[in-house]
Amino acid sequence: MNSNFIKNTFLVFVFFSFYGKTVAQSNHVLWYNQPAEYFEESLVLGNGKMGATVFGGANSDKIYLNDATLWSGEPVNAKMNPEAYKNIPAIREALKNENYKLADELNKKIEGKNSESFAPLGTLEINNSEKGKAINYHRELDISNAISKVSYEMAGIKYTREYFVSAPDQIMVIKLTSDHKGALNFDINLKSLLKSNVEVRSNILGMTGFAPIHENAGYAVLPKYLDIKERGTRFTTLVQIKKTDGKITSFGQTLSLKDATEAIIYVSVATSFNGFDKNPATEGLDDLAIALQNLNKSFAKSFDQLKESHITDYQKFYNRVTLDLGKTSAPDLPTNERLLRYADGKEDKNLEILYFNFGRYLLISSSRTMGVPANLQGIWNPHLNPPWSSNYTMNINLEENYWLAENTNLSEMHLPLLSFIKNLSVTGKVTAKTFYGVNEGWASAHNSDIWAMTNPVGQFGKEDPSWACWPLSGAWLSTHIWEHYVFTQDKNYLKSEGYPIMKGASQFFLGWMITDKNGNLITSPSTSPENKYIAPDGFIGATMYGGTADLAMIRECFEKTIKASEVLNIDGDFRGKLQAALSKFHPYQIGKKGNLQEWYFDWNDEEPQHRHQSHLFGLFPGDHITPLKTPDLAEAAKKTLEIKGDETTGWSKGWRINLWARLWDGNRAYKMFRELLRYVDPDGKKTEKPRRGGGTYPNLFDAHPPFQIDGNFGGAAAVAEMLVQSDENEIRLLPALPDAWETGSVKGICARGGFEIEMNWENKILKKVSVSSKTGGKTTLINGDKKQDITLKKGEKLEINW
Structure with a gap:
């Protein structure tokens, strides 16, 4: 072949690829040329309540099903440890005497039960009768319309599948087609790790069961089932096939379709959960009736009707934001290969946009159920014993899930968290009194669950206070209420719901804080989430007083509550109390290394590169530390980040990118953003040189590891933070724009x-x-x-x- 022809063809290819005309990689489609073998390769769909994890196998397709409201347990007994507060004076006395070892031991006496677990509903299997080798295989997720597709050829026949989970119709729809008449032959099965029963009635495959009632006691033990009537959340899954031709049959627990050309599978799920304070067995919803109603209504509609209403509903949120980062020369590769290429330092601006868009997609898909925010895994959990119970971890992770809600134009997706905070304020009133001896306001701690549990965890004294004993989440969560108001200017919400909750959080901390020997207000006892200090005598402990993170969060809580009362022009006397308290706070301290001190004293950390950076809360997500307003503190925060280094877990890296963005260092933020997208092998995959650690799995899920969705949300939020930062009075445009995003x-x-x-x-x-x-x-x-x-x-x- 003529060498000039090859050269010219190549130049044309490069030209078109460089200018994004033809082969530039998509910024809204994840695609692969093989089925998923591992969870971290699967593609996820959701309508904010029902979650579906699609593997897309040719001979056999597997879909994990979840419902956001299916958890172990039942309404929490907030009075579980009614006299715990009586131990507070002894802890404070031990701390006053600088006996930190004793304080650590005594702190365990104010622990309660652990959280309940998010449960896996079940697995839907579609098994094809024809077995063979699939060629020209393609699997994708288009996040511009929230639809997944699979196509392949087998024995000369082309098969396609299309999947979506509809919010308007509360149904999962799967359309299967073949390009040869009568070539579709498959069986459908349902199974669950939970106690369940499967049967086929009137050509509807049904599975009913219930979740366990006891929390997973130590993260290492499977939940125990107790056969006690009228306990636990019930669930129902119903599956029905609509066909153009062929014959539907059933045998035992299997639904089959033979000799069809096109078929639509409808999947309906429901639970008996009826609110955090209702017994799901005796006061629960009729899950069977709800599942059947949603199935019947959807079955009466055509595939095109269902698809159109699904896309219209989804795009009214997704289409609000568009991002372009300029020209790209990245080739058109499957997403897993694209990640590997990017990890080698190559340019792929559209992958960066895809990651941002995917974060917004995940929030729309996992956060549309009031009182039930996205958990550690969003709504996609296949495990009976999920990592960290797939619960609400409120010392960072739950909050990080919602950093992108307001600034990326998804305010409605914030509402499940805000309504959950309202639930916490109810159980939290009891917790404030019984665990902390504070009679006004409400408190919540490190972990929670669908039942709005607010007590400190730790199995009544068995766990380490470094993570179990932390009563500060109410301060952090209350700032989300202000964020929602200040972005939306919804004064009605602030007046009727938001402000009373903010006030309650502030009331608790007014009652909780004490004065130190200098007359400054501090917290005692205090911990810095999951981190430990080294005392001068060598003791490594967690319980302390006057922790920087505590004071930063309470400061932010008080400042926002003051602003809310001013906006509403109410509670002048209470506002005065908060202002007086703020003036007496123990001030920030800069340590001998130039860092922002984490502890009351300038002590070393047991782990200097610890993943948590809670004491930097005032820089982000708070806003009382800034390079302009508080340059010395901002510089100390920067020094802290430098000491900690850039190598950390997924969610922690997501937080650090936002912190660097707030320091207006776009290039450092971008460096860490690239590291967040570092390819990580699926957890179960055996390879000669496995790629492990924090980063991104082949399906773009965040690798903590294991999978935690907070890194996805934190990373997406950071992109917005690099481009726009704001407060009540000003908007900074391109405050942390990296060189890589020059146009x-x-x-x-x-x-x-x-x-x-x-x-x-x-x-x-x-x-x-x-x-x-x-x-x-x-x-x-x-x-x-x-x-x-x-x-x-x-x-x-x-x-x-x-």
């Missing part, structure tokens, strides 16, 4: 004050910005040294050539 545009990012931003930039210089206001208001736009004050009416849009 680009974004549309739909939200800013505090009820504003929405659209902008584009070239060579790292802002060119044009468009600001619209949801409710009307004023703000100051800032980019570099340039500022511009703007005032907009409700619905008004202002375009500025910067």
